[in-house]
Every structure is written in C-alpha cells, then in structure tokens.
Amino acid sequence: MSMGRRQDLFRKLQARTGVPVLVLGGGINGVGLYRELALQGVDCVLVDQADFCAGATSKSSRMIHGGLRYLENREFKLVSEALIERNRLIENAGHYVAPLKTTIPLSSWFGGLIRSGLIFAGLNVSPGERGVLPVKLGLMFYDFITRKNRRTPTHFLTSKAESLRRMPGLRRNIVATATYWDAWITQAERLCIELIQDAQSTNPNCLALNYVKPQGLADGAVLLEDRATGQTAAIRPKVLVNATGAWVDFTNATLGLRTRFMGGTKGSHLVVNNPALHRALDGQMVYYQYRDGRVCIVLPFLDKVV
Numbered sequence: 001m002s003m004g005r006r007q008d009l010f011r012k013l014q015a016r017t018g019v020p021v022l023v024l025g026g027g028i029n030g031v032g033l034y035r036e037l038a039l040q041g042v043d044c045v046l047v048d049q050a051d052f053c054a055g056a057t058s059k060s061s062r063m064i065h066g067g068l069r070y071l072e073n074r075e076f077k078l079v080s081e082a083l084i085e086r087n088r089l090i091e092n093a094g095h096y097v098a099p100l101k102t103t104i105p106l107s108s109w110f111g112g113l114i115r116s117g118l119i120f121a122g123l124n125v126s127p128g129e130r131g132v133l134p135v136k137l138g139l140m141f142y143d144f145i146t147r148k149n150r151r152t153p154t155h156f157l158t159s160k161a162e163s164l165r166r167m168p169g170l171r172r173n174i175v176a177t178a179t180y181w182d183a184w185i186t187q188a189e190r191l192c193i194e195l196i197q198d199a200q201s202t203n204p205n206c207l208a209l210n211y212v213k214p215q216g217l218a219d220g221a222v223l224l225e226d227r228a229t230g231q232t233a234a235i236r237p238k239v240l241v242n243a244t245g246a247w248v249d250f251t252n253a254t255l256g257l258r259t260r261f262m263g264g265t266k267g268s269h270l271v272v273n274n275p276a277l278h279r280a281l282d283g284q285m286v287y288y289q290y291r292d293g294r295v296c297i298v299l300p301f302l303d304k305v306v
C-alpha cells in the first residue's frame with residue numbers, strides 16, 4: 001500500500017472517534033473475527049502493531065488439523081469442530097489448503113492404552129508413545145466425524161514389512177504404520193490478507209491498518225499510534241477485543257490491566273535442506289511421539305523439510 005493511501009486510511013481512523021468494535025491484533029484470530037463481524041454488518045476497526053500475521057500465524061507448522069491427540073483429553077467437541085473447519089478450508093481455500101497424507105510409525109500393538117485411559121479419565125499423566133489400538137480408535141473417530149462431508153480419504157493400517165518397503169528410512173522396531181489425512185496450508189499470511197479484503201469489500205465501513213499500536217487509555221478512549229508517522233488517533237469502541245496472541249498480557253498492561261494468561265510452552269521448527277529426506281517423505285508427513293511425550297512431525301515444505 002502506498003504511503004499516501006495509508007495516510008488517508010489513518011485520517012479516516014482519526015475521524016472515526018466512535019466505533020462498535022476495535023480489534024487489536026491481526027493474526028488469524030483477530031482477522032477471523034474482523035471478517036466475521038464485517039459479514040454480520042458490524043462496523044469494526046482492526047489494527048496490528050506490525051505486519052498482519054507477523055506473529056504465530058505466520059510461524060506455525062502450517063498444519064490444518066483436527067487434533068488427533070486431543071481426543072485423549074476427551075476434547076471431542078473441539079476435534080469435531082476443527083475437523084469440520086479443516087474440511088471447510090479445503091473446500092473454500094483450495095488455493096492454499098490441501099489434504100496432507102500423514103503416516104504414524106507404531107512400535108507396539110497396545111502400548112499407551114493404560115496411560116491413554118488414565119488421561120481419558122482426567123488424571124494428570126504425562127503422555128508417551130501410543131500403540132496401534134489407541135491410534136486406531138482415534139482415527140476411527142476422525143473418519144466418523146467427517147463421514148457426511150468427506151474431503152480426505154479414510155485411514156488405513158499397513159503391516160511392518162509393507163511399511164518398511166514403502167519407507168525404508170523408518171526405524172526397524174515398528175510393528176505397523178497408520179496412515180490418515182489432515183491438511184496443510186502453504187501461505188497462511190495470504191489467506192489472512194484475503195480475509196481482510198473480503199471483509200472490506202463486504203462492509204466498506206470496516207477499516208484495517210497495520211503498524212498501528214495502542215498507547216493507552218485517555219478519557220475512555222483508546223489512543224492508537226501510527227508507528228510509521230507518530231500520529232495518534234483516539235477511538236472510543238463499544239467493545240474492545242484483545243486478540244494479540246502471545247502479547248495478550250503486554251497489551252493488557254498498556255491498557256492498564258494486569259493479567260497473566262500466557263504461560264511457557266515452546267515449539268521449535270528446524271528447516272533442513274535435505275533432498276534425500278524430502279524424496280523419502282514422498283509428499284507426506286510423518287508424525288511420531290518421542291518416549292518423553294514430545295510430539296514430533298516431519299513434513300516437506302516447498303523444497304525443504306520441516
């Protein structure tokens with residue numbers, strides 16, 4: 001966007017003192033809400049302190065998944081909803097979202113059954129490797145939920161011999177592999193930009209600007225600063241939404257609220273340039289759980305491997 005057009009937008013923002021909803025944070029949650037409100041005819045303003053999707057949304061593993069492992073925690077509703085949304089994305093955003101064949105190497109038939117049972121019963125047990133039976137049960141649930149709107153093939157099990165023939169690089173102590181389909185997204189950032197454009201073409205009274213950040217509250221108004229020019233705007237929203245992801249507590253502090261929603265979890269991505277591994281994966285993801293419970297995934301990403 002040109003600087004002149006951006007300044008026009010900021011001037012529009014300065015003129016809009018009252019607004020039904022102000023959304024802080026332009027990751028997938030803020031953008032999704034912005035679009036949803038726009039489609040419902042609610043005028044709203046969306047601002048991000050950096051580029052849209054500068055946060056976790058552009059740094060995710062890019063899986064669009066139902067969340068197989070959440071089934072153990074009895075999150076049936078969450079997984080069902082995520083699977084339905086996954087299928088909607090495959091359907092509506094096929095230019096970015098595609099089915100992803102996923103293989104799980106399994107090193108026992110019944111391993112993890114007791115542990116999974118205890119977790120299922122609500123006990124605080126750390127997860128570990130799961131065998132064929134618990135994984136099979138989870139995948140049957142996956143297929144059952146999507147039976148009426150199937151967008152991906154159903155799961156299947158493969159014997160040890162056949163699995164090693166197809167993927168010779170797998171470790172030798174497996175008893176079988178399970179294969180199912182989730183989905184992945186190539187460019188989450190572009191999808192978000194399309195959602196913003198969609199919102200604005202549906203409801204031209206909505207306004208989205210990046211490099212704008214809240215400075216605090218003054219007389220019931222939220223002071224927003226244009227980080228490109230230093231200009232400010234005072235907005236009085238009826239509803240203020242803090243969708244700033246991992247920054248939620250910092251943003252609240254700026255607004256005079258002390259919160260501690262964020263804890264400490266961490267995910268790391270290693271991107272390797274390994275053509276042999278890329279070829280061995282043959283377009284599919286391998287999903288496995290390390291003995292200490294950490295979930296690991298290996299998937300091709302463009303010409304590299306994550």
Ligand SMILES: Cc1cc2nc3c(=O)[nH]c(=O)nc-3n(C[C@H](O)[C@H](O)[C@H](O)COP(=O)(O)OP(=O)(O)OC[C@H]3O[C@@H](n4cnc5c(N)ncnc54)[C@H](O)[C@@H]3O)c2cc1C
Nearest residue numbers: 025027028029049055056057060061062063244245247267
């Ligand atoms: C390593 C890792 C891998 C993941 N992999 C997956 C995956 O494969 N599939 C999946 O579905 N999910 C995955 N997730 C989770 C997913 O990325 C997040 O749930 C999702 O992106 C969160 O979106 P969000 O909009 O809440 O936050 P974010 O995308 O972080 O957006 C927050 C936005 O707020 C802005 N902001 C911050 N402070 C302010 C402020 N004061 N004012 C204005 N704006 C501000 C930031 O610039 C940012 O753009 C993963 C997460 C991690 C950490």
